[in-house]
Amino acid sequence: MAPGTLSNYLKSGAIWAFIVLELAFFSIAGEYFSLSDKAFMDFDNMLLLFKQSAPIGIIAMGMTIIMVNGNIDLSVGATYALCAIVLLDSMTWPIFAGLGDAVIPISWALALLTGVLLGALNGLIVWKTGVDAFIVTLGSMLGYRGLVFMYNGEQPTSHLNWTLVDFAEAQFLGLHTATWFLLAVTVAIWFLMNRTVHGRNAYAIGDNRSAAVNAGIRVGPHMMINFMIIGFLAALSAVVFYSESGSVNPNDGELYELWIITAVVLGGTKLTGGSGSIVSTFGGVLAIQLLRKGLAHIGADTSTVNLVIGLILIAVLFLDRQLNLKGKEELRV
Amino acid sequence: MGALSKFEIGGVLARQGILIAFVLFMIAFTIANQRFLDPDNILGVIRSSAILGVMALGVTFVVISGNLDLSVGSMMSFSTIVVLDLHDKIGPALAIPAMFIMTLALGALIGFLVGYLKLNSLIVTLGMLSAIHGLTLTYSGGKNMDIADKAGTWFSVFGQGSILGIPVPILIFALLAAVLGTMLAKTPFGRKVYAVGGNGVAATFSGIRRARVVFMCYLLSSFCVATAGLIQASRSLGSQNTVGQGLELEVLAAVILGGASLMGGSGTIFKTVIGVLILGFIQNGLLLVGLQFYAQYVVTWIIIILAVWLDIAAKRGRLWSPIA
Numbered sequence: 159m160a161p162g163t164l165s166n167y168l169k170s171g172a173i174w175a176f177i178v179l180e181l182a183f184f185s186i187a188g189e190y191f192s193l194s195d196k197a198f199m200d201f202d203n204m205l206l207l208f209k210q211s212a213p214i215g216i217i218a219m220g221m222t223i224i225m226v227n228g229n230i231d232l233s234v235g236a237t238y239a240l241c242a243i244v245l246l247d248s249m250t251w252p253i254f255a256g257l258g259d260a261v262i263p264i265s266w267a268l269a270l271l272t273g274v275l276l277g278a279l280n281g282l283i284v285w286k287t288g289v290d291a292f293i294v295t296l297g298s299m300l301g302y303r304g305l306v307f308m309y310n311g312e313q314p315t316s317h318l319n320w321t322l323v324d325f326a327e328a329q330f331l332g333l334h335t336a337t338w339f340l341l342a343v344t345v346a347i348w349f350l351m352n353r354t355v356h357g358r359n360a361y362a363i364g365d366n367r368s369a370a371v372n373a374g375i376r377v378g379p380h381m382m383i384n385f386m387i388i389g390f391l392a393a394l395s396a397v398v399f400y401s402e403s404g405s406v407n408p409n410d411g412e413l414y415e416l417w418i419i420t421a422v423v424l425g426g427t428k429l430t431g432g433s434g435s436i437v438s439t440f441g442g443v444l445a446i447q448l449l450r451k452g453l454a455h456i457g458a459d460t461s462t463v464n465l466v467i468g469l470i471l472i473a474v475l476f477l478d479r480q481l482n483l484k485g486k487e488e489l490r491v
Numbered sequence: 492m493g494a495l496s497k498f499e500i501g502g503v504l505a506r507q508g509i510l511i512a513f514v515l516f517m518i519a520f521t522i523a524n525q526r527f528l529d530p531d532n533i534l535g536v537i538r539s540s541a542i543l544g545v546m547a548l549g550v551t552f553v554v555i556s557g558n559l560d561l562s563v564g565s566m567m568s569f570s571t572i573v574v575l576d577l578h579d580k581i582g583p584a585l586a587i588p589a590m591f592i593m594t595l596a597l598g599a600l601i602g603f604l605v606g607y608l609k610l611n612s613l614i615v616t617l618g619m620l621s622a623i624h625g626l627t628l629t630y631s632g633g634k635n636m637d638i639a640d641k642a643g644t645w646f647s648v649f650g651q652g653s654i655l656g657i658p659v660p661i662l663i664f665a666l667l668a669a670v671l672g673t674m675l676a677k678t679p680f681g682r683k684v685y686a687v688g689g690n691g692v693a694a695t696f697s698g699i700r701r702a703r704v705v706f707m708c709y710l711l712s713s714f715c716v717a718t719a720g721l722i723q724a725s726r727s728l729g730s731q732n733t734v735g736q737g738l739e740l741e742v743l744a745a746v747i748l749g750g751a752s753l754m755g756g757s758g759t760i761f762k763t764v765i766g767v768l769i770l771g772f773i774q775n776g777l778l779l780v781g782l783q784f785y786a787q788y789v790v791t792w793i794i795i796i797l798a799v800w801l802d803i804a805a806k807r808g809r810l811w812s813p814i815a
Binding site for chain 2: 290294378381429461
């Protein structure tokens with residue numbers, strides 16, 4: 159066995175072990191503390207878990223690419239809200255009035271296009287100005303949120319289309335529409351990261367940027383494409399979620415970026431770039447949703463969820479550092 | 492000579508860009524609306540910027556030492572709620588020191604995790620943002636906090652009082668800025684903060700105890716947060732659990748606007764104060780000009796990116812980034 163293989167297995171398996179631990183804990187604890195007499199490991203409950211993971215999960219896949227590439231995107235929550243508004247509002251525009259249900263694909267396309275454009279704007283600024291992605295997206299997080307509020311003030315934007323609701327609530331092979339979207343996005347991004355030149359270049363750039371430049375990789379376009387992907391996914395997440403709910407508040411999606419980054423970091427992706435896996439991010443998303451559901455199941459309120467997630471995040475960081483310490487000692491100057 | 496002076500003008504523009512932009516904004520707003528330069532208006536703006544400003548002073552230390560602090564908003568909610576709750580239980584004279592001790596303990600915890608355990612500050616403070624929010628909700632049970640006897644307490648002096656016509660929040664902000672500015676610029680500790688942020692390895696080799704410096708920066712930051720919480724609590728005498736939510740990013744925006752680099756090693760208290768004032772006056776100016784409230788977010792976005800862009804463009808000597 160090559161050196162380090164064991165610790166690699168340990169690390170990639172850790173998130174799934176954590177999920178199993180959570181399932182076991184909440185199943186047992188649920189017997190004593192739960193207010194309902196339904197078991198936590200109930201089949202319907204687990205199906206719901208996947209569905210509820212979808213809004214965060216779809217964006218988390220994009221965040222993984224961004225972070226593997228060595229950047230970060232804080233503006234996804236605002237992008238999500240803005241795309242949701244475009245989706246719902248465009249269905250009521252007078253020019254589409256005579257279309258009936260044919261307006262749905264147009265509104266979807268408009269929302270997705272908005273997401274791609276907002277992402278492209280972030281990417282272009284990062285590329286052309288050389289300002290750190292953290293600052294650029296911190297700024298656009300404020301800016302995009304400002305646009306959301308300017309659109310309709312503090313009023314919610316609502317439009318319920320029953321065809322859409324039926325579509326969003328449909329179940330195919332037992333899984334909800336949102337779950338299918340999450341799975342499709344996971345598979346697509348996994349393929350992108352592992353089987354395409356773009357994905358491999360993203361790893362190379364995140365791992366060692368100057369080496370990647372010397373190897374002839376054009377860093378800028380790759381970064382911009384990644385920002386467009388996460389913008390698209392933020393829009394897709396909004397499309398999936400708001401097709402069902404039909405109403406968006408101007409502060410929807412706030413703190414999403416924190417939840418998403420937590421999920422991605424739980425999945426083992428490094429903030430410094432160059433390392434991370436889509437499958438583990440999927441695990442991270444499930445782990446967080448499981449924690450929220452599980453704590454609610456045993457009667458804890460949201461305050462406990464916040465407390466526990468914060469502490470787990472720090473604990474994971476600490477454990478990760480301890481695991482990595484051995485390999486790095488020899489390199490330290 | 493011609494080319495050289497042109498370059499120098501560009502350099503000065505970029506280096507002092509934030510001050511120049513500030514002056515231009517003030518002139519533009521003054522022309523647009525006479526009331527902008529009214530002393531009452533100016534005092535009002537500074538007064539409402541004071542809470543953000545006090546927090547930004549502490550975060551400046553953290554950022555110069557090469558770290559981030561995303562937990563200040565959540566921590567400010569915590570201190571506001573705690574001091575309001577204790578006010579009625581043990582009286583203001585004891586509530587204030589008790590609140591400061593609790594907030595400093597949180598700052599010490601973050602300082603320990605980032606300084607001594609060397610964990611990534613972004614993730615630690617992100618985790619603490621969530622954890623402290625949970626702590627606040629657990630403490631208050633999710634209820635709003637209110638002081639029972641709002642008229643009869645001297646506690647309101649920190650947020651509502653004024654001395655010689657100057658509101659107390661401004662005095663606190665100015666005093667803290669003067670003390671911390673001197674500390675950063677003139678004391679050995681201040682120079683160590685720059686050294687640690689500029690080049691941590693070199694600082695360690697020259698005998699600076701890096702962990703201790705980082706720890707102290709977070710302690711200072713939590714002290715500033717406690718002060719901001721005190722002003723906030725005293726000003727409104729009642730509060731929601733989410734009073735500081737989102738402030739961490741506005742604070743960071745003000746610090747970055749002041750020209751502190753997120754890589755650490757650069758920035759000053761004076762420039763941070765300018766950054767805070769710019770945010771405050773832009774917000775006020777846009778309202779006076781008649782734009783809607785939320786337009787300030789969009790303007791802030793553009794200003795942040797332009798400010799940082801000009802700053803690094805001046806350092807690298809070319810406008811566009813060298814990224815291929």
